[in-house]
Amino acid sequence: MRDVAVIGIGMNKWGEAWNKSLEEIFVAAALDAIKDSGVDKVDSMYVGCMTSGLFNQQEHLASKLSDYSGLAPIPATRVESACASGGLAFKCGVLDVMSGSSEVVLVGGVEKMTDVGGDHATFALATAADQNYEVYQGVTFPGLYAMMARAHMDRYGTTSEQLAAVAVKNHKNGRLNPLAQFQTDITIDSVLNSVMIADPLHILDCSPISDGAAACIICSLEKAKEFSNKAIVKVSGFGHATDTIALHHRDDLTTLKAVSAATEKALAMAGKKHEDIDLIELHDCFTIAEIIVLESMGFYKPGSAGQATIAGETAKNGKLPVNTSGGLKSKGHPVGATGVAQIVEITKQLRNEAGDRQVDNVRIGLTQNMGGSGGSSIVNILEVL
Amino acid sequence: MRDVAVIGIGMNKWGEAWNKSLEEIFVAAALDAIKDSGVDKVDSMYVGCMTSGLFNQQEHLASKLSDYSGLAPIPATRVESACASGGLAFKCGVLDVMSGSSEVVLVGGVEKMTDVGGDHATFALATAADQNYEVYQGVTFPGLYAMMARAHMDRYGTTSEQLAAVAVKNHKNGRLNPLAQFQTDITIDSVLNSVMIADPLHILDCSPISDGAAACIICSLEKAKEFSNKAIVKVSGFGHATDTIALHHRDDLTTLKAVSAATEKALAMAGKKHEDIDLIELHDCFTIAEIIVLESMGFYKPGSAGQATIAGETAKNGKLPVNTSGGLKSKGHPVGATGVAQIVEITKQLRNEAGDRQVDNVRIGLTQNMGGSGGSSIVNILEVL
Numbered sequence: 187m188r189d190v191a192v193i194g195i196g197m198n199k200w201g202e203a204w205n206k207s208l209e210e211i212f213v214a215a216a217l218d219a220i221k222d223s224g225v226d227k228v229d230s231m232y233v234g235c236m237t238s239g240l241f242n243q244q245e246h247l248a249s250k251l252s253d254y255s256g257l258a259p260i261p262a263t264r265v266e267s268a269c270a271s272g273g274l275a276f277k278c279g280v281l282d283v284m285s286g287s288s289e290v291v292l293v294g295g296v297e298k299m300t301d302v303g304g305d306h307a308t309f310a311l312a313t314a315a316d317q318n319y320e321v322y323q324g325v326t327f328p329g330l331y332a333m334m335a336r337a338h339m340d341r342y343g344t345t346s347e348q349l350a351a352v353a354v355k356n357h358k359n360g361r362l363n364p365l366a367q368f369q370t371d372i373t374i375d376s377v378l379n380s381v382m383i384a385d386p387l388h389i390l391d392c393s394p395i396s397d398g399a400a401a402c403i404i405c406s407l408e409k410a411k412e413f414s415n416k417a418i419v420k421v422s423g424f425g426h427a428t429d430t431i432a433l434h435h436r437d438d439l440t441t442l443k444a445v446s447a448a449t450e451k452a453l454a455m456a457g458k459k460h461e462d463i464d465l466i467e468l469h470d471c472f473t474i475a476e477i478i479v480l481e482s483m484g485f486y487k488p489g490s491a492g493q494a495t496i497a498g499e500t501a502k503n504g505k506l507p508v509n510t511s512g513g514l515k516s517k518g519h520p521v522g523a524t525g526v527a528q529i530v531e532i533t534k535q536l537r538n539e540a541g542d543r544q545v546d547n548v549r550i551g552l553t554q555n556m557g558g559s560g561g562s563s564i565v566n567i568l569e570v571l
Numbered sequence: 572m573r574d575v576a577v578i579g580i581g582m583n584k585w586g587e588a589w590n591k592s593l594e595e596i597f598v599a600a601a602l603d604a605i606k607d608s609g610v611d612k613v614d615s616m617y618v619g620c621m622t623s624g625l626f627n628q629q630e631h632l633a634s635k636l637s638d639y640s641g642l643a644p645i646p647a648t649r650v651e652s653a654c655a656s657g658g659l660a661f662k663c664g665v666l667d668v669m670s671g672s673s674e675v676v677l678v679g680g681v682e683k684m685t686d687v688g689g690d691h692a693t694f695a696l697a698t699a700a701d702q703n704y705e706v707y708q709g710v711t712f713p714g715l716y717a718m719m720a721r722a723h724m725d726r727y728g729t730t731s732e733q734l735a736a737v738a739v740k741n742h743k744n745g746r747l748n749p750l751a752q753f754q755t756d757i758t759i760d761s762v763l764n765s766v767m768i769a770d771p772l773h774i775l776d777c778s779p780i781s782d783g784a785a786a787c788i789i790c791s792l793e794k795a796k797e798f799s800n801k802a803i804v805k806v807s808g809f810g811h812a813t814d815t816i817a818l819h820h821r822d823d824l825t826t827l828k829a830v831s832a833a834t835e836k837a838l839a840m841a842g843k844k845h846e847d848i849d850l851i852e853l854h855d856c857f858t859i860a861e862i863i864v865l866e867s868m869g870f871y872k873p874g875s876a877g878q879a880t881i882a883g884e885t886a887k888n889g890k891l892p893v894n895t896s897g898g899l900k901s902k903g904h905p906v907g908a909t910g911v912a913q914i915v916e917i918t919k920q921l922r923n924e925a926g927d928r929q930v931d932n933v934r935i936g937l938t939q940n941m942g943g944s945g946g947s948s949i950v951n952i953l954e955v956l
Contacts, residue, residue, distance in 0.1 A: 207703070236630055236631075237624045237630050239622045239624040239625045239695075239698055240624045240625065240630075242702065243694075243698050243702050243706070244698055244702045245621055245622045245625075245651060245653055245698040245699055246621075246651075246652060246653035246698070246699040246700070246816060246942050246943050246946055246947065247651065248651070248652060248813075248947070249652060249653070249813045249814075249816050249942055249943065249946035249947040250701065250816045250946070252813040253813065253814070253815050253816050253817075253820075253946070257813075258812075258813040258814055258815060258829075259812040259813050259814060259828065259829060259832050260812070260813060261811035261812060261813065262652075262813045262947065263650060263652065263659055263662075263663065263811075264650070264651040264652060265648060265649070265650060265651075266630060266631075266632065266633075266649045266650075266651060267631060267633060267634060267647075267648065267649060268630055268631035268634070274648055277648075278648065278663060278666075281663075281666050281667050281670045281672055282666050282670075284670035284671065284672065285666045285667075285669035285670040286669070287666055287669065309628075310624075313624055313628050313629055313630040313631070314630055314631040315631070316635065317627065317628050317629045318592070321628070426646035426648075427643075427644040427645070427646060428633070428634045428637040428638065428642075428643040428644050428645060428646065428647045429634075429638070429643055429644060430638045430643060431631060431634050431635040431638050432638075435638075443644065444643075444644060447644050557631050557634055558631050558634065561631055561634035561635070561638065562631065562633070562634040562647065
């Protein structure tokens, strides 16, 4: 069991890549990560992707991407856990290095979602829920998160303004991220006046449909300095947990047990406490998700994260910056890529390479990636040495 | 880096499970494996499945199956490498134990293929090939393997009778396997007189569309004896490699480079030579595959495996028994489950639990699982202690 470090990161602009294929956007990010790392050889690769089968009629994806990246015959593994596929691919890559089986591992995430119509995209994403007991009855993801939002409002008095404040903050951060899909400020009023998707969630409470990829290179901590002359970012801990896939099977819609369990494990493995974490990239697929995740992780008491957001505590210059990248809301949410992009952002911040959105004096960052309505979650803790 | 053992196996009858869901067939195999192992706790699970998205409109599969198996909140990871998904899930589980991150891991494979029409099944399976350069042009998997067969016939004089002999042998073995989809003998004449699917491959040269699951429990070798009172089966080595996903990008259609590379790595890791291997479960998705795989692995010289099959060398009582389970041809080929079922069969043989098809004095077995037309392959070597 050996320590692991992130030594390279790669990501290109996210958005609607009409003139590029899934393969092209993945390879661009992968080659950037390899170049950034300084390695001249990769031993193994992991690809997080939710559903290239339904979006692109392409399975056997890791084999295709090792081939198109010029990396075959290396072992290549595709990993899927719905929207947490990227975070899970990262964990699997870390296990590969920890096991001693591989020295240098490429972890990439990708999703090309815009090649199909909006109805089909909604259908493809809905396969992250229970097909038999949720999707077949007509529920979609905005609907599931709307139910969570309603329950949270009912129990804690959470307001639509508090939800909107999450989107406003993340757009403000995303405006400073040249790779973000949306680089425009929005206001609480514009969120509240935007079209209602699933009451109480307006369209500006929802992350978009996106094309994008992200990648990183990891290796054993002991070899990291041989390969890279940049600041070394250590993987201090990870946690991964599941919950019922169907929302209606849970005792409580206002908390996410998989998120709590994954966070607890990651902190224990890293030997850290909540107060040690300097910044967070988390899974704001909908604004309510950011609030419930902050509470489920234990950074805020139940019912208090909405007020904290309004108060600016999670802003870039707040006491606990959350989603400096712009989050899923503004950076975009190509579902399989999101978890890896969170690693990219935290690594940039820890290396002091985040440009206009750099947070001062950050040493330890946390990522939280979520599958479906919380049926799975992966938390990683990174630390600059 | 610690040694890993297989301590539990589970599998139910394969075939057309019209009255059962994907979840039901997976859970049955998983619970059988847990019961067989003697463990009372599982730390993590891996699920191999090629395309529950296209067959069952269900992604987020590992989360769903951890939930339906009663195992949530444990970490659950779905792994995909087309028809090699099961073998790859096994490798990922082995890495998890090797890394020290988990002690007891459930590895399962599943595919429920019959809930869609035949055309859709052919389309879903074709997504293991290059969508842009192969599938879009109209090629299907029987077509790809037919081209490999034609090239092999052209170069080495391989005959249709030799191909048929593979199917005849595997049906003869499958007749003795109560879990096999087909338990009927066939003859060389019946193969040659069966309907032509893609010249020179008749329908009896092809593995079927199947529903099925298989599972195993692995743990560290040091703990294996605490959990299990059965013969301990050690994972001595594994190899995993990729090749071009598209067949036309390869220099030579008569050999499979990913298979050669994976075999070489597995043998080196296990410290074994070809002559140490007592029996093999390999990926006979089409009869020509068994011949090319035996040659690519180095057990037979190029062009000689067809004659060896006719001569009975790979029969149950031959010098190198191949596919005693019945192989994909007779046991069935629920694609994501196949690689795990290979582990189940070798474990049964090494434990001397294979009933009527038991091979005498076997100590070391090898599994070979393949993705697509050879774009990926995983080889595992198991040894009874």
